[in-house]
Amino acid sequence: MTTSRLDRLLANLGYGTRREVQQMVHAGAVTLDGAPVADAGLRLALSEDVHGRLRVGGAALDPLPGMALMLHKPLGVTCSHKEAGELVYDLLPPRWRARDPVLSTIGRLDKETTGLLLLTDDGALLHKVISPKRHVPKRYLATLARPLEGGEGVRFASGELRLEGEDRPLTPAVLEPLSPTTARLTVTEGRYHQVRRMFAAVGNHVESLHRERIGALDLPSDLAPGEHRLLKAADVAALFETTGAA
Numbered sequence: 001m002t003t004s005r006l007d008r009l010l011a012n013l014g015y016g017t018r019r020e021v022q023q024m025v026h027a028g029a030v031t032l033d034g035a036p037v038a039d040a041g042l043r044l045a046l047s048e049d050v051h052g053r054l055r056v057g058g059a060a061l062d063p064l065p066g067m068a069l070m071l072h073k074p075l076g077v078t079c080s081h082k083e084a085g086e087l088v089y090d091l092l093p094p095r096w097r098a099r100d101p102v103l104s105t106i107g108r109l110d111k112e113t114t115g116l117l118l119l120t121d122d123g124a125l126l127h128k129v130i131s132p133k134r135h136v137p138k139r140y141l142a143t144l145a146r147p148l149e150g151g152e153g154v155r156f157a158s159g160e161l162r163l164e165g166e167d168r169p170l171t172p173a174v175l176e177p178l179s180p181t182t183a184r185l186t187v188t189e190g191r192y193h194q195v196r197r198m199f200a201a202v203g204n205h206v207e208s209l210h211r212e213r214i215g216a217l218d219l220p221s222d223l224a225p226g227e228h229r230l231l232k233a234a235d236v237a238a239l240f241e242t243t244g245a246a
């Protein structure tokens with residue numbers, strides 16, 4: 001079991017510098033099992049129950065390192081740590097920006113794409129989800145400028161479609177038309193602007209794009225745009241369940 005000094009743990013969770021955290025401890029603001037902690041150098045085992053036992057300023061401790069969450073990404077926010085304009089990190093508690101290890105998005109959605117976005121501070125999880133070898137399916141709902149012609153699904157499924165400027169063909173993707181100008185598309189890669197460029201490759205144009213599902217994890221219908229929710233172990237497991245994900 002990993003252990004950590006209390007002051008280091010809280011500093012790494014973004015509560016302040018080590019010195020600031022030490023001052024909080026001396027002021028009695030940090031409690032363990034209801035009693036103020038006297039020693040900022042106290043060693044703690046980073047078990048799940050520490051989370052329930054430790055409180056800062058009377059409030060429950062932030063998630064321990066190894067956190068993962070889903071965000072319902074709204075239109076117009078950018079998946080970046082430092083671009084101009086509103087960023088996805090602005091939608092989360094400000095303290096989370098100061099965490100170490102850093103909280104990052106698992107892949108990206110375009111500024112104009114909405115829907116299911118995952119974030120984690122767990123590098124192994126991040127790589128597992130985005131690794132091309134794992135083929136984790138990502139399902140999108142696209143609204144198109146022009147009616148589907150009928151042959152798009154076969155081209156997307158062929159394994160031969162090339163995006164403009166790329167030599168390597170795309171792995172097969174599944175198209176499910178819903179109306180003449182709306183369709184679900186499930187892809188297992190994460191190339192730059194992939195869905196928009198796939199429809200461009202068949203002479204169409206994506207007007208709006210929304211990610212509904214990653215693996216077998218759906219964006220919950222009660223998670224409003226801009227809201228986030230921590231992932232439970234079962235949610236993380238669902239990312240790698242491919243049955244029925246297409």
Ligand code: URA
Nearest residue numbers: 109110113193195196
């Ligand atoms: N494909 C796109 O074109 N944009 C996204 O945001 C995600 C997939």
